[in-house]
Amino acid sequence: MQLTGFMLAASLLLAGCGDAEADKAAGAAAGEAGPVTPGGELVWALAGTVTNDSLDAHKAGFAPTTRVMRSLYDSLVVELPDHSIKPWLATSWEISPDGKVYTFQLRKDVKFHDGTPFNAEAVKFNFDRIKDPATKASIAFNEIGPYLKTEVVDEYTVKLYFEKPFAPFLSNAAKVDLGMVSPAAVQKFGDAFPQNPVGTGPFKLKKLTPSTQVEFEKNPDYNWAPSNAKHQGPAYLDKLTVKYVEEEATRVSVLQSKQVHVADIIPPQNLVALKADKSFNVQETELLQVNYSLYLNQQRAPWNDLKARQAVRSALDLDAAIKTIYLGTSQQGWSPLTPHQFAYSSSRENAYKPDLAQANKTFDELGWVKGADGYRSKDGKRLTIEFIDTQGNREKRLDLNSIFTQQLKQAGIELKLVSLPSGTYSERRTKGDYDLVAGSQFSGDPDVLRQLFSTKGPSKQNNIARANDPKLDELLEQGYLEQAPEKRKAVYKEAQEYIIDNVYSIPTYVFQYSVASGSEVKGIVFDYPAWPVFYDAWIQK
Template structure:
């Protein structure tokens, strides 16, 4: 009887939680009833996408939607292999510098126009044009004729050559690891329609309807509508060159983290969006695992949470202050108490699921006494209060910020937390209007992602970190083709990161996801599963 009582209590508690959570789900219910005919899959996304531009979506939330609407040249599969997408085949020259892509001649835009090599060239040139608002520079920066941020250094780009309507050759500055180039460029550039955007100035591109309301894409689904802060509706493109998708519609619903478990259990969403943008909160994980109609999916993550320190602030330029911050923060407490062990402490910005993490390197120790001593040596002003920004919507991230605040105040640094919605936080960060901010970053499998995040002038160098020795090491590692030698260089880079403290690397949370058992081939993954959306299906 004791076991039955415990089960009964769990059921009652679970129902109570669902009732409370369902109140927060009110905006989800019935918002798209007219679109529910046919096979429909409803995906839960934590926060609203600020932009759906294929060249400048403002976050992972926006690019999640972009993946359904636009195609890249290749796609990465869960086994880390690369498969054809717009490019049905490709060859690499003997010197490792020229990649020749052969486009699928069946591919068309959603308005029926053919997709050609000129569209690919136009996309690269648009991204590379100074003044164009884009965050795809890191994807093309290795192309000959572009600078470290992927911008043109002359009137033309010598590394891009159209051979015929369906063939384009891309030449890199130096020979690079093919896996690096195919991941960065092949999967990271979403081809945009030249016939709709040609001739627009950078200012006009920033507000072009064809990018912000992308009714003409190239992927398996077409954009129908975006009801702000509620849902994005997509419909199948029946003439998709790889064959029409198996389902009729995708509804991407905005389901804040506190509501997402109830939405799954109540059947209001069928699957979550995945790492960092739509997961099951840890406190709801056991509840979701017990739901008979849901399949839990978990795996180690590519994404990490980190504390960005604004190096542009004079009071953070002394490395002793930054190291004091790192030593004050109790990351083990976060991993054990907040995540109940469902996270891995970060040694640096390289995921433990890749071979590039330096496993011989111990994390910076939690040592409040040493942190206080370093602040004293650096002459830290005891009366100064710094602001810690934290985006709302991710409960564990907000709790992480509270721990950081308490840890820093315990060593003599006064901290005021400012909670803001994600787009507002990003706006302030990109305007350098911050002291400290807790954010998440999703790595690529190739380690060169650090060139955009920690190299001087990198597109996502949110901390404004600059160090010539770090820059030289990042460049050398990026140009190295031998995996063993690259590993050595990145191991050294991680040692430098601990010495120079560009940011405080916190932890890699495990992905906690779930999918309705009636869905087929739609399990979330650390490799973006939305790339495979045309294969998703629903059992009768």
């Protein structure tokens, strides 16, 4: 979110590497003007599975899916590392003095993969589709905020109207979640559009094999890359094949055995070895997002008591757990937002620490008594945190939570993990039928906090934090209404402090997204907030 532009400048790539990797990347960049002979197929081992209904820019909310979709869909604008916004499908734009109307001038040479034109009518269709409840848009719905309507001025001029000023809009418009889908394809395929996605991107769908892989081929007509791309015209690669490889050891194995060219989310225990091996390049960058956090259900006792939530946090030695699991490749997160996110506040770094004695004292005072088995109970009920989950060991999260289970037991708390199918998980989360959920949310703008913590966001009372706090609601409303960047930062600083002080979430680790590739692969860069882009990629023969 977190999610976006198309190409980052080389400076971000180098900033995301260690010193040795920066030297390697700089040396490689010097010889990466472009391929002598374009073509070939690049195979990518993806850390995750693209579900059959998720190749729809507006419906997808799962990180592996959005990583894949960046090759399919273009955006109106591109965001650079300094947060400046540059043209892409839109050549220019104006914002009304009251911040409620955005007027875009569009490129006149763009076509969707199905040959239909990209124009003002297409833009109107896309934003109206996201707003339509029947679409069941996911992250995209949050990212249009108080959107009202779109007016077609002429074939290549469009006006977007908002009920209130919405400062994050241009940054959000750069993300793949607000990428442009083909109106004709949506109308043709209906509910099957997610399996038949059509955008304007440098690659188009060739074949989707459910639960196994997705194959793309280059769009031969592509000639509208953003200005920070390294070339114009079609992609260098003829084909991009994405294989779903959830098991981390297998991803590393198929990369090392040259069965694939690229693998992402490299396990910590393999990063050092791959970085030292000249046969591979490793690129890392901080994923801009809301950190993977623990959310205790504030609408269920005893977690509706701030003292109980504080005691749970005190019982956790987050730094020790993170060092054990991630071997120094990830650091503890102190805020909901990651450190390089716009408006990140460092004010609560080291503001609390593990304190098992204090956690035990608090639960004693709250009337929870330890039994012979080491667990606490009150009125015949064990002190259990039922933790519902659906994502498995993505980013070694189950491994991390196993340590949390051991730590919480020292305070007499039972952490009970319940793994559920996605549909059942969503139903129970919406109903608030749990003690704890955990998750992250990628985004390039701190307005994502409204989605997770506000009753005025798209999730309303069902926000993941189960927060119902008028002060926090107001702060997060101010955050998107305020147009001045420094004033926005001040609002979000206060919001982050308020969330941490009230233990509305317990941030865990800051995720470093990694991509490893064979040394023959050149030209992979990251978009904003951190997904790999293959438009400029090529394979050295």
